[in-house]
Amino acid sequence: MNFPFAFIEGIGGPELMLILFIILLLFGANKLPELAKGLGKSVKEFKKAAADVEYQFKEAMEEKSEQSAEAKRFAPKPVTPLAPPQNVAPATPPASTAPGAAQPPPDQPKA
Missing domain, CATH: 1.10.287 (Helix Hairpins)
Incomplete structure (x- = not known):
């Protein structure tokens, strides 16, 4: 019966004994x-x-x-817009008519 020896297929008992004998002759028992x-x-x-x-x-x-x-x-989460921006009039300060209110300097014309 032949068993694969290492990567060599088809090597049997007699062939293996011959290889071992040759190794013994080459290197010696010591x-x-x-x-x-x-x-x-x-x-x-x-x-x-x-x-x-x-x-x-x-x-x-x-x-x-x-x-x-x-x-x-830690990846940033996607931001969803809440609502589209609406046109808002800019806020203007109320005109004050009270005495002592800030008046424009005299060299500038009043608006």
């Missing part, structure tokens, strides 16, 4: 534990970096949603 340890550290660092990227992505998405919620909360 270097295999060091090689496996290095491979394990590499995989651990890769997983750590992937988790960090995922955390930063989620943090950025939450920050963006908080900013949009805050923007909606």
